[in-house]
Amino acid sequence: MEPNGRVVEETEKPEDRPSDPDASSLPLRSKESNAKVARILDACKWRDISILRTLATSEGGLVSDEVRRQAWPLLLGYIDHHSEEKEFLKDWRTLPKHRDEDQVRLDVDRSFIYYPNDQSSEDLDRRKEELSDLITEVLRSQPYLCYFQGYHDICQVFLLVLEPRSRAAAVARLSTLRIRDFMLPTLAPALTQLRLIPVILDAVDPKLCAHLSLTQPFFALSGTLTMYAHDIQEYGEIARLFDVLLAREAVFSVYMFAQIVLQRSDELFETPADEPEMLHSILSKLPKPLDIEELIANTVYLFEKHPPERLRTWWSVSSSSVLKTARWPEQTKDQSLEEGEMYFKKQVKELQWAEQRERVLKVVWKYRRPAGTIGVAVLVGVLSFYLRRGSGPSGLFGAFWRQWTGYKGH
Numbered sequence: 123m124e125p126n127g128r129v130v131e132e133t134e135k136p137e138d139r140p141s142d143p144d145a146s147s148l149p150l151r152s153k154e155s156n157a158k159v160a161r162i163l164d165a166c167k168w169r170d171i172s173i174l175r176t177l178a179t180s181e182g183g184l185v186s187d188e189v190r191r192q193a194w195p196l197l198l199g200y201i202d203h204h205s206e207e208k209e210f211l212k213d214w215r216t217l218p219k220h221r222d223e224d225q226v227r228l229d230v231d232r233s234f235i236y237y238p239n240d241q242s243s244e245d246l247d248r249r250k251e252e253l254s255d256l257i258t259e260v261l262r263s264q265p266y267l268c269y270f271q272g273y274h275d276i277c278q279v280f281l282l283v284l285e286p287r288s289r290a291a292a293v294a295r296l297s298t299l300r301i302r303d304f305m306l307p308t309l310a311p312a313l314t315q316l317r318l319i320p321v322i323l324d325a326v327d328p329k330l331c332a333h334l335s336l337t338q339p340f341f342a343l344s345g346t347l348t349m350y351a352h353d354i355q356e357y358g359e360i361a362r363l364f365d366v367l368l369a370r371e372a373v374f375s376v377y378m379f380a381q382i383v384l385q386r387s388d389e390l391f392e393t394p395a396d397e398p399e400m401l402h403s404i405l406s407k408l409p410k411p412l413d414i415e416e417l418i419a420n421t422v423y424l425f426e427k428h429p430p431e432r433l434r435t436w437w438s439v440s441s442s443s444v445l446k447t448a449r450w451p452e453q454t455k456d457q458s459l460e461e462g463e464m465y466f467k468k469q470v471k472e473l474q475w476a477e478q479r480e481r482v483l484k485v486v487w488k489y490r491r492p493a494g495t496i497g498v499a500v501l502v503g504v505l506s507f508y509l510r511r512g513s514g515p516s517g518l519f520g521a522f523w524r525q526w527t528g529y530k531g532h
Contacts, residue, residue, distance in 0.1 A: 159185050166192045175369040175451055179422065181415050183365035187283050190361065194280075195288055197368040198295045199454040214290075217262040222269035226261070229274040230254045237357035238282065253281055259290045260297060264459065266466055267297055267305040272344065275351035276301070279360055298462030299454045300372055302444050304347055306469055310476070311443055315376050316342050321435050322380040325428045330387050337398040341405035342379040349375060353408045366418050372448035373430055374421065381421045382408065442468040 158177065162184060165174040174193055177184070184190045220226075230253050234246050241249070257277050261267060280293050303311035316339040324331040344352050349367050354360045367375055383390070386409060393400050430436050430449065439445050442465045448454050 155182065155185055158182065159189055162189050162193060166196060169196065171196060171451075171455060178365040178369035179418065181419075183362045187361065190283050190365070191285055191288070194284065194364075194368055195292055198292055199299065199457065200291065200295060214259040214262050218265065220258065220261040220265055220269070222261065223258060225271070226257050226269060226274070227254060229271055230257070233274050233278050236355040249281070252286075253278055256281055256289050256293060260293050263290070264294060264298060264463070266463060267302075268307055270304055270309075270347065272348035272352050273297075273305075275348045279351050279364055282357070283361060283364075294459060295454075295462075296368075298459050298466070299457050300368075300444055300448055301349070302462060302466055302469070306466065306473065308473055310473060311440065311469060312343065312347060313340075314439060314443070315346060315373075315445060316340065318373070318376050318430075318433060318435065318439075319380045319383065321433045322377060322424070322428060323383060325433065326380075326384060326424070327387060330384070330390065333391060333395045334383075334401060336395060337401045337405070341402050342376075344406065345379050345382075345408065346375050350378075350408070354412075359412075359414050362414055363418075369451065371425075371451060372444040374425060376445075377425045378417065378421045381417060381424050382412075384424070385409075385417070385420070440469060440472055442472065 162174065162177050165171075165177065174196060178193065178197065184193050230250050233253055234249055238246075238249075253274060257269070257274060260277075261269060276296070277293055280289055280296075284292055297305055303315060319339040319342055320331055320334065323334065350363055351360050354363065367378075383405060386405075389409075390401065390404065393404065395401075430445070441447075444465075447457070447465055
């Protein structure tokens, strides 16, 4: 056992073993924490995911990286994870290059800024190579996924916590089944998530919601997009936060940012409502210090008091969004990567339809006439039906339609 309480397996090579980036962040093994570790390991042994989720959410989370290495794969839903790990033992380097690999390299070069803080420049260079390989392996194995800036922040945490053989399989399931909305060709589904924040605020504090009515919720993009890994600088805190984000529903991250806003209400009311740029600047940075345990407990209460189904705009969220395909923690347990890809393709079709519908509305607005308002409404409805079918109108009308709007079909 190492001085920080970490048990070293005799068969584990030192160079392959994830180091604890900030050993001081790990709690001392008191009787209480030892008892909790025993309960977590017992839940892992018996694959009791319900108890594991409860323990991951409770104060202190999963306690240490040693425990997380067993628990995170289970929370991500691969019970028999050895079979999925084998899929990622194939030589990914022989797969075709992913279109976003150049951007991956640029972002990886900017990684490991805050942690680990006890390694040499040679060690950090090795970490960056490992991070680049991890991201590239996942993207080449799921080539339909689109990389986004900040994805490397998430993968960095997984690299530091998990063993090498588990990393790619874990990140693949996370990407496909939990944060898929952020890996589509556009950020539209991510923005749909952000627009739930004002709705949550309105349900709890209408006065605060009105105060922020001129401020778009884009201030939450960095936090929700990267599971807060881009904004939280302490390794112990982000690892703890990942415990609960992996244990809870996909939408829990959105509720968490709403709770952060609610906790800053006094500060926000000090800035005039007609200064949205200033309010955006305040909200785009997480408050310091940030009590992670208090935030988690308050978010759990907020979620239970105002569940998604009671939000007035919840109906508008796509049924293929991770907010709904991972609405209940049990859902992702039985989902496969193939199902994630199926949902991805459905979302892409929806985005294409929405883009074409927007083009229709712009054209119709351009050629609108007062007397033809009803006819225009009917026209838009008919065209929307054709667009949903994915084929567009046919015949002479179809030829005119495609020339008019530039529509080429899906």
